[in-house]
Amino acid sequence: MKLKELASHLGLSQTTVSRALNGYPEVNEETRQRVMEAARRHDYRPNASARRLATGRAGAIGIVLPTDRNMLLDPHYIEFQAGLGERLLRDEIDIVLSPTKGSDELATYRRMALGGRVDAVILSSPTVVDERVGLLTELGLPFVLHGRTESHIPHAWLDIDNEGAFHHATKHLLDLGHRRIGLINGETRHTFARDRENGFRRALNAHGLAVDEAFVANGLMTDEIGYRITARFLAERPRPTALLVSSMMMSLGAFRAIRAAGLELGRDVSMIAHDDVFPFLNPDVMVPTMSTTRSSIRAAGKRVGELLMELLVEGRAPETIHELWPVELVVRGSTGPAPRD
């Protein structure tokens, strides 16, 4: 069923039917009801491509999906998407995933912009200096950055307070008497990793402590890397009495390494991990329960969707969109007072 047919069925012009369906005010209310009813009865759906072509709007927002194994292809993505989708659903906006090989990433953004497949894109896991911001600005494709990057170009972003979170967490450990604290972080090129490290260092410095570089490590946020780094840390003498871990996934590995070293989490070694709140990994039911800095990545996705709509529909200026979310510290069983030497 297309518009034309529907219109002739009703004995109306396409114009009127189109207007009625799209909520234009100049349509007689009675006519509108008739049109709506007929549309429902015939299960009419406007053809997406035609509508897009006519309006110039794509009705979709894009996410470039790097398919390389070691990109951020992990639960973070899907949770974020779920939140985003939750919001976009309301306006029947689709999410277009454009798979890409790592090296072609920029080209893929270019393709998206020029091809008119999407009205805007989401940028995730930015690096400290992220060229995507410049590219998209140049291409004129609206975007919201989830995270932050150093750029003089004004743009919309939403980030959590990584610096503050890890500062807070570190301070908490210091207050518990810990003096040798290890940082198990994501890859250095990512802004969030740098920010977390900054928070960590600031807290130590404020306490008059130097950072032991042997206890700062970065890597992919996987179970395995978490295990390796922790094992390495615990082999040092003296070893750290507390660990700050950038992801729950890594903390799983860290946990194993602690046990493998014959130590007990929460007593011999304390740990605080950053929790993005995954439905399948609950720090509350771990044994011992895991202390975390917590911020729902799903909620962030939802909010980013909202901001995107403001950008697109209400024409809000990108440079007015800067949101920094506070991160709460949830103290649970994996943190305790520093053991006596």
Add this chain to the structure above:
Amino acid sequence: MKLKELASHLGLSQTTVSRALNGYPEVNEETRQRVMEAARRHDYRPNASARRLATGRAGAIGIVLPTDRNMLLDPHYIEFQAGLGERLLRDEIDIVLSPTKGSDELATYRRMALGGRVDAVILSSPTVVDERVGLLTELGLPFVLHGRTESHIPHAWLDIDNEGAFHHATKHLLDLGHRRIGLINGETRHTFARDRENGFRRALNAHGLAVDEAFVANGLMTDEIGYRITARFLAERPRPTALLVSSMMMSLGAFRAIRAAGLELGRDVSMIAHDDVFPFLNPDVMVPTMSTTRSSIRAAGKRVGELLMELLVEGRAPETIHELWPVELVVRGSTGPAPRD
């Protein structure tokens, strides 16, 4: 830059330029080169909507994404998507995610089909009786089912041999002398869960053993549920000496429960978990290493993408597409001989 402009730039008609770019044979080779070169220089990209409208093809395939927390919103999804994307990338096919609330799922498929946003869809995690197959067939929207469902309607599917995998795993445990084996499975409505249970039961029966229903449990495949079910199993007397677990995520919880009960994995209790091969969770580096039934969900995604293209481009008949992948059993450290009573 649009086609019209590019054409007038070149002093050619839109027709010729369009043909040159799309590889039609009736274009002079020299002309084609000129066109290609100009297109590159001007960074020309055909407008996706216009092309879709003209050809009737959407150049995208759809995935309905249930945003409810307790649907399959977990790492399985993203890994599958990554594999799918890897393949679709080659043909510049997009993946359109249509977020939906659980209850509106069917309506979302309907919307996708009628709106012409996608050329086909992927169906994931089917239930034993899955109404989506009927709906899509009726709507005439091509699809490939990842998994299986009971349906008299011919359709394309790719599944792993869940029955065989768990039969094999159970048999292996029996051979090691285990007699009380627990099954920690996904939700019963999913076909894969039913198939795995069937494999489990068949192996026990073939061995002349009755299934102890107290040792069969189903639930969401999360860390937490894995923990709870295992704790319950281990509280029984006599308790099971081996566990069959439907996901690595659950096995993490199971592992904790085993330890919490003061038991040792691989000695007091054996475990075999199903591994979908996540990059962030490696059974080889766990302590002890985890025995698994292994099948890469990412590889499945890639293959489904391939099948989709055969369906769409080559016009292969859906009913000729039935792939059942064997699942390998990888014996590692978490399985050992049954302890003496």
Add this chain to the structure above:
DNA sequence: GAATCTATTCAAAGCGCTTTCAATCGGGCT
């Protein structure tokens, strides 16, 4: 030299919508 191919190019007609610009019809006003 006329007729027939062959290779190449083009004009124009859609694809199914939205939107501009006009047209129509009563009623209200002067």
Add this chain to the structure above:
DNA sequence: AGCCCGATTGAAAGCGCTTTGAATAGATTC
């Protein structure tokens, strides 16, 4: 009666691309 106005509806022009049906020019055939 004649004119203006608000409310409602329509005809037609695009949106940027693909594709059909023709046209053109040079090559080949008889």
